[in-house]
Amino acid sequence: MTRYRESVRSLLRERLLDAAYERVTVDGWSRLRMSHIAATAGVSRQTVYSEFGTRDAIGQALVMREVDRFLLGVQEQFDAHRSDPHAAVEAAVLFTLRTAADNPLVKSILTSSRGGDDDLIAHLTTRSEPLLDTATTMLDAYGADAWPEIDPESRALAVETVVRLTVSHIVQPTLPPDLTATRLARILSRIALLPDPHQS
Amino acid sequence: MTRYRESVRSLLRERLLDAAYERVTVDGWSRLRMSHIAATAGVSRQTVYSEFGTRDAIGQALVMREVDRFLLGVQEQFDAHRSDPHAAVEAAVLFTLRTAADNPLVKSILTSSRGGDDDLIAHLTTRSEPLLDTATTMLDAYGADAWPEIDPESRALAVETVVRLTVSHIVQPTLPPDLTATRLARILSRIALLPDPHQS
DNA sequence: CTCCTTACACTTTTTGAGGATCTGTCCGGA
DNA sequence: TCCGGACAGATCCTCAAAAAGTGTAAGGAG
Incomplete structure (x- = not known):
């Protein structure tokens, strides 16, 4: 009942x-x-x-739901490529770029773009400023578990870099998402000293 | 006369x-x-x-002067390390981070942070949105001239990456500028496939 | 017990009129 | 050439009245 x-x-x-x-x-x-x-x-x-x-509680719940969904989506991309860090990064970046492109809420959460008349961002500062930290931590832990053969410092450097570069490409896109994802994956492979399957 | x-x-x-x-x-x-x-x-x-x-023309001139000075400063950092790409990147990044830290005008130009009551940014869209492009092009040309031994594609990738990462660290700093500069230089060395003097 | 309608006090936005301030231009004098 | 003063038009305060929205509560219907 x-x-x-x-x-x-x-x-x-x-x-x-x-x-x-x-x-x-x-x-x-x-x-x-x-x-x-x-x-x-x-x-x-x-x-x-x-x-x-209250109205604020709705904003909070809205942001939480979107953040949870996004983080879950990223995880799924990684799970689909557990054996291949290069492919995992490419998939996760692509997912993120696409989500940001057609989900304005997630985009503003990720970029914390101030301005606009949208003070929903205010609720974020409590919950989403840490979002990038949360994502970084999550990816780091995931990476440590899935790919223990990579040296920890390189991995941390790679994770932080991919997060920053992804946000950068959301804010200022140049190439189409899929090409950007490919490029980022290549960069990351080099930083983490991984074999790059597309090496020329 | x-x-x-x-x-x-x-x-x-x-x-x-x-x-x-x-x-x-x-x-x-x-x-x-x-x-x-x-x-x-x-x-x-x-x-x-x-x-x-007009008043706008002053804003334009103000932005132009500041941009020129900044770009000149970056060039000077490179000139001081013509023989050592790693050191050049480190110096240029450090210069940029410090300039952004204590030159509010340059910072807002670099990050194009909308909002605030400061619509000086509006003048930028004509002149400074391309700033990052200008900087990227300049660095690329400089790199091609000073370090022809690096393969062009890697160099382009490295330049774009260092520009994006530097802006990212201006927007969201974590470590102190000098440490960040060191880290970025290391990342860049790996992307451009350079020897890294600080390799562990 | 859950949801709806209605009502109400309080706070926040919107609106509009008036005045003050600022921009951009012109002219006469030094 | 530069300064001082003057001026039309645009823009920006200010501030009070009106409108709209938030959050709470009581009573009624299923």
């Missing part, structure tokens, strides 16, 4: 977050109104309040 | 730009008034207008 309640409740939460997300990506956080969320989700304003309490 | 006129004129221009610079670094571009510049430089407002025409 309690199981049923929780199921309904989390369904409602997702529905509300979906509604909020839709509005945010179109109008920006500042123009999002509680009544919009309620209307889009087909519930009353009060239901939104009883679920989240 | 004409020589004298030009000399006086360029002296006046410098004086006015100095005055503008001083105000801008304190109050920001938006709060800079033509009358301030005139007063600080000890001339009349009309003299400022007859020299620059």
